[in-house]
Amino acid sequence: MPDLEPRKVALVANCLLNQNAKVCQGAHYPGVVTPVVEALRSRGYLLQQLPCPELAFAGVRRWWAVYEQYDTPAYRDHCRRLALAVAPLIEGYLRRGDEVVLIGLDGSPSSGVRFTSSRPDWGGRPNRPVDDWQVVRGRGIWIEELEAELARRGLPTLPATGWALDMGRLDEADARRELEEFLDSRPSADDSRGDEPAAS
Amino acid sequence: MSSDARGWRIALIPDTVLNPPQQALGTLPDVLRVLEANGYGVLHLPPPGAHRLLLAVIADQVAEYAHHGYAVVAIGVRAAPDNGLHWRRLAPLLRRRGVAPPPRHLIDPNGDIAVESRRLSSFLAGYDLPQEERRRWRV
Numbered sequence: 001m002p003d004l005e006p007r008k009v010a011l012v013a014n015c016l017l018n019q020n021a022k023v024c025q026g027a028h029y030p031g032v033v034t035p036v037v038e039a040l041r042s043r044g045y046l047l048q049q050l051p052c053p054e055l056a057f058a059g060v061r062r063w064w065a066v067y068e069q070y071d072t073p074a075y076r077d078h079c080r081r082l083a084l085a086v087a088p089l090i091e092g093y094l095r096r097g098d099e100v101v102l103i104g105l106d107g108s109p110s111s112g113v114r115f116t117s118s119r120p121d122w123g124g125r126p127n128r129p130v131d132d133w134q135v136v137r138g139r140g141i142w143i144e145e146l147e148a149e150l151a152r153r154g155l156p157t158l159p160a161t162g163w164a165l166d167m168g169r170l171d172e173a174d175a176r177r178e179l180e181e182f183l184d185s186r187p188s189a190d191d192s193r194g195d196e197p198a199a200s
Numbered sequence: 201m202s203s204d205a206r207g208w209r210i211a212l213i214p215d216t217v218l219n220p221p222q223q224a225l226g227t228l229p230d231v232l233r234v235l236e237a238n239g240y241g242v243l244h245l246p247p248p249g250a251h252r253l254l255l256a257v258i259a260d261q262v263a264e265y266a267h268h269g270y271a272v273v274a275i276g277v278r279a280a281p282d283n284g285l286h287w288r289r290l291a292p293l294l295r296r297r298g299v300a301p302p303p304r305h306l307i308d309p310n311g312d313i314a315v316e317s318r319r320l321s322s323f324l325a326g327y328d329l330p331q332e333e334r335r336r337w338r339v
Contacts, residue, residue: 020206030207046219051258060264061268084253086254
């Protein structure tokens with residue numbers, strides 16, 4: 001029998017389930033970012049992995065880059081293609097009545113939600129000896145294009161946050177606390193808190 | 201500072217494995233946990249349906265990994281449509297990108313969970329690219 005109970009669905013940035021998508025030196029876990037998955041699963045969220053926009057554009061051996069370097073018509077076209085690929089699934093969840101949240105990657109030029117990376121003078125020979133890029137408020141380019149595609153379909157803006165993996169340093173405990181606060185502030189959080197595992 | 205923790209191994213998994221429906225709970229091993237324990241990353245395949253563009257996008261990603269020293273496998277479920285892997289569509293998409301379809305491991309939903317979990321774990325632990333390929337890429 002079809003189960004039409006509203007569900008909770010988390011759209012997660014690709015690398016939260018697959019750290020192999022990160023730029024070289026950017027992976028903090030072998031594969032799955034366990035604390036993110038635990039926080040979501042323990043609250044009853046289904047997971048929907050988003051494609052990694054940088055991987056299929058600049059490749060697994062790409063250099064580090066900032067927002068301004070990816071802000072090109074070709075990269076935005078690529079992101080729009082990815083958005084067209086996943087938007088039907090997201091639209092399906094929303095039309096079905098599911099609660100959908102977006103968990104991006106703060107500090108990322110592509111998948112940032114609260115923060116992205118900026119350095120207008122980056123470019124040319126990749127010889128920056130220090131991490132002199134800045135974390136600035138704002139979306140990454142992929143998230144901008146994904147949200148634009150959802151808006152074109154007349155869908156509401158999704159509640160969203162980011163896991164602070166690309167902020168120059170990762171404090172896992174802090175990142176986890178922030179994610180849990182975000183999830184527990186959702187209106188549906190009370191429904192599932194303290195549920196028996198088999199309750200429906 | 202320059203360390204990187206990536207595991208260089210990735211598993212394509214069906215939606216029904218990442219998000220088991222209520223009625224399947226208790227019939228499948230916790231695949232995500234087994235993948236984590238073995239250091240694999242996940243590429244999530246969509247639920248049954250056309251998903252033509254999304255499968256092409258996933259094939260692009262698999263090709264990028266396969267061409268640069270990453271080991272990719274697929275974990276299917278016996279009895280699920282096309283094993284949950286969209287294989288009839290995905291395999292040709294991969295071939296067109298110059299990639300041999302990755303080795304597949306099928307979970308038996310009617311099997312004993314502990315046994316299936318061990319079988320999966322030993323498949324994952326035992327798979328990687330040849331030494332020569334690993335040396336070439338993984339510096």
